[in-house]
Amino acid sequence: MSLELQIELLIAFGVLLVIVEAFIPAFGALALIGVITFGFGTSLMYENPDLHTALINPATIWGIAAVAVIFTLVSAWFVRKAYKKPITTGQESLVGKDAIIAQWTKTDKTVVVQGEIWCAEPQEKSTTFTKGDTVEIIRADGLTLIIK
Numbered sequence: 048m049s050l051e052l053q054i055e056l057l058i059a060f061g062v063l064l065v066i067v068e069a070f071i072p073a074f075g076a077l078a079l080i081g082v083i084t085f086g087f088g089t090s091l092m093y094e095n096p097d098l099h100t101a102l103i104n105p106a107t108i109w110g111i112a113a114v115a116v117i118f119t120l121v122s123a124w125f126v127r128k129a130y131k132k133p134i135t136t137g138q139e140s141l142v143g144k145d146a147i148i149a150q151w152t153k154t155d156k157t158v159v160v161q162g163e164i165w166c167a168e169p170q171e172k173s174t175t176f177t178k179g180d181t182v183e184i185i186r187a188d189g190l191t192l193i194i195k
Contacts, residue, residue: 054091061085065115074126078119086112138187141165146194148180158182158192170195 064081071077089108134140146160146167158167169176170185170193182194
């Protein structure tokens, strides 16, 4: 395999890794490796005087690499920010919220939380509640809320 082909493959692989990062979230690792590979491949073009492929200004290449790094870092910052936000959907978002007992009999134990009626079980089996009591949701177990 010729040196020209190896350099072209390094550059293409680097660009491919940056593109793949957009579709497979690897928290910037693929993009970082892609930019390094791209930079290494392009720098090899200029280090070897026997190659006649150096038609692009090195400043352009490093500018493209810098933009890719900045884009990756900004994207990673937004992803990290999104992961730090509290859960707002699903059963997990109900944990810690208050609920009102809608029905509390031996066979029918339901609570109302955020306008929805949920099946409920007490955290301690001996605990009893009456209709209208305010309780706290401890966790969700399937479609049943565990309360105290």
